[in-house]
Amino acid sequence: MQTLKSMAKANMRQSSMIIALVFIMLLFQVLTEGILLKPINITNLILQNSYILILAIGMVLVIITGHIDLSVGSIAAFVGAISGILMVQYQIPMLLSVIICLIIGAIIGAWQGFWIAYIKIPAFIVTLAGMLLFRGLTLVVLEGKSIAPYPESFQKMSSGFLPDLFGGSTLHMLTILISLTISAVYVLMEWKNRKTQIQYQFDTAPMGIFVAKLVAMALVINAFGYVLAQYEGIPNILVILAILIVLYTFIMRKTIIGRHIYAIGGNEKAAQLSGVKTKKVTFLVFVNMGVLSALSGLVFAARLNAATPKAGNLFELDAIAASFIGGASAYGGIGTVPGAIIGGLVMGVMNNGMSLIGLGIDWQQAIKGLVLLAAVAFDIYNKNKAA
Template sequence: MQTLSKLIQNNLKQYGMIIALLLIVLLFQILTAGILLKPLNITNLILQNSYILVLAIGMVLVIITGHIDLSVGSVAAFIGAISAILMVELNMHPFLSVVLCLLLGALIGAWQGFWVAYIKIPAFIVTLAGMLLFRGLTMIVLEGQSIAPFPTDFRQISAGFVPDFFGSGSIHIFSLVISVALSLIFVYKEVKDRKNQLKYHFNVLPKSLFIAKLVGVAVVMNGFTYILATYKGIPNILVILFVLIVGYSFMMKKMVVGRHIYAVGGNEKAAGLSGIKTKRVTFWVFVNMGILSALSGLIFAARLNAATPKAGNLFELDAIAAAFIGGASAYGGVGTVIGAIVGGLVMGVMNNGMSIIGLGVDWQQGIKGLVLLSAVAFDVFNKNKSSS
C-alpha cells in the first residue's frame, strides 16, 4: 500500500486527468443519451481534434523548456494556404507539396527559435509577432478568399480510412487484428519493463494491480477499436497520431535529447553547466514546433478541403490548454506527451458533448476557461506544497 500510495502521489496529475477524462466521457454519454460513444461520433471526434492533438505534442515540448508559442495557429493557416497554391493552382503532386510545406514549417520554426534561443528575446514576444506576421501573410497569399478543392489523394489524410484486407463486411476485421496485435505488444513490453524494474529493486505496482492495469488497457483499446470497426474502421489520421505519440513518447523517455529538454526546462543554468547546449536544445524545440504546426495546417486543410484566411483561429489556445490540462507545469521542466494528448481529449470531448446537448458557444468558452484555470491552479498548489 505504501508503494501504491507513492506511485499515485508521484503521478497524481496524470492519473487524475485520465480519471477526469473517463468521468467526462461517462457524464456526456448520459447527457447525450448515448450519442457521444456512437461509432460515427467517435470518428468525428478524432477527425475534429486531430490537428489540435498534433499541435499539443509540439506545444508540450515548448512548455517543458519553459517557453510558449502563440504563433502555431497562424503558421498552420499559412502552411494550409501555401499547400493550396502548390496543389490547386500549380498542380504540384500532393506528396511533393506536403514535403515542401513541412520544410517551410521547419524554416519558420528555425526563424522563431533563432530569436528565442540565440538573441534571447522572450518567446512570448517572438511568437506573438509570428502570430501577427503569418496571419497577415495568410491573408496576402489567399487575397482574402478561399482556395479549393484539394486533390483526392491529399484529402485522404483526414478523410480516408485504413482499408480492410479481410473483406468488406459490416465489421472492419483488419482494424480488430491491428488492435489485438498492439494489445499483445503492449502487454509484452509492460511485463518486460516490470521484470527489469524488479531486477534493480525499483518500486512497482503490486502484481494484482499490474494485471488489472494490463486487462483494463487491453479492454479499453480493443473496445474502442471495435466501435470504430463497426463504422469504417481506423481513420488514417489516427495512424498518424499513433506514430507521433509513440515516437515522441519514446524520445522524451528513452533518448538523450528528451532528457536534455527536461533539463533545460528544469534549470537552464544548471543544464548549461553540466555540458548541455541549452541554446541548441531550445532552437530545435522551436524547429520541431514549426514542423508540427505545418502538419496540423495540412491536416486541417485536408479535412476542410479548402484553405481559408480564418483557418487556425485560436488553435494556439487549444494546444496550450491541452498541454497544461494534461500535466505540463507553468514553471517548465514537467510534462508528458501522453498527458498533452489526454488534455486535448478532455477539451475535445467537452466541446463535442456540449455541442450535442445544445450548450451555447458562450457557455462552452467559459467552462473551458474554468477547466484550464483549475488545472494550472492545481499545478501551482502542488508546486507550493512541495517547496514548503
C-alpha cells in the same frame, strides 16, 4: 501500501486527468442519451481534434523548456494557404507539396527559434510577433479568398480510412486485428519493463494490481477498436497520430535530447553548467514546433478541403490548454506527450459533448477557460504543497 501511495503520488496529475476524462465521457454519454460514444461520433471526435492533438505534441515540448508559442495557429493557416497554392493552383504533386510545406514550417520554426535561443528575446514576444506576421501573410497570399478543392489523394490524409483487407461485412476486421495486436504488444512490453524493474530492485506494484492494469488496458484498447470497426475502421489520421505519439514519447523518455529538454525546463543555468547545449536544444524545439504546426495546417486543410484565411483561429489556445490540462507545469520542466494527448481529448470531448446538448459557443468558451484555470491552479497547488 507505502509503495502504492508513492506511485499514486508520483502519477497523481496524469492519473487525475485520465479519471476526469472518463468522468466527462460518462457524463456526456448520459446527457446526450448515448450519442457521444456511438461509432460515428467517436470517429468524428478523432477527425475533429486531430490537428489540435498534433499541435499539443509540439506545444508540450515548448512548455517543458519553459517557453510558450502563440504563433502555431497562424503558421498552420499560412502553410495551409501555401499548400492550396501549390496543389490547387500550380497542380504540383501532393507528396512534393507536403514536403515543401513541412520544410517551410521548419524554416519558420528556425526563424523564431533563432530569436528566442540565440538573441534571448522572450518567446512570448517572438511568437506573438509571429502570430501577427503569419496571419497577415496568410491574408496576403490568399488575397482574402479561399482556395479549393484539393486533390482527392490529399483529402484522404485527414478524412480517409484504412481499407479492410479481410472484407468484413458488418465489422472492419483489419481494425479488430490491429487492436488485438496492439493490446498484445502492450502486455508484452509492460511485462518486460516489470522484469527489468525487479532486476534492478525498483519499486513495483503488487502482482494483482499489475495484472488488473494490464487487463483493463487491454479491454480499453480492444473496446476502442471494436467501436471503430463498427463504422469505417481506423482513420488515416489516427495512424499518423499514433506514430507521432510513439515517436515523441520515445524521444522524451529514452533519448539524450529528451533528457536535455527536461533539464532546461527544470533549471536552464544548471543544465548549461552541466554541459547541455541549451541554445541548440531550445532552437531545435522551436524548429520541431514549426514542422508540427505545418503538419497541423495540412491536416486541417485536407479535412476542410479548402485553404481559407480563417484557418487556425485559436488553435494555439487549444494546444496550450491541452498541454496544461494534461499535466505540463507552468514553470517548465514537467510534462509528457501522453499527458498532452489526454488533455487534448478532455477539451475535444467537452467541445463535442457541449455541442451535442446544444450549449452555445459562448458558454463553451467560458467553461473551457474555467477548466484551464483549474488545471493550472492544481499544478501550482501541488508545487506549493511539495515545497
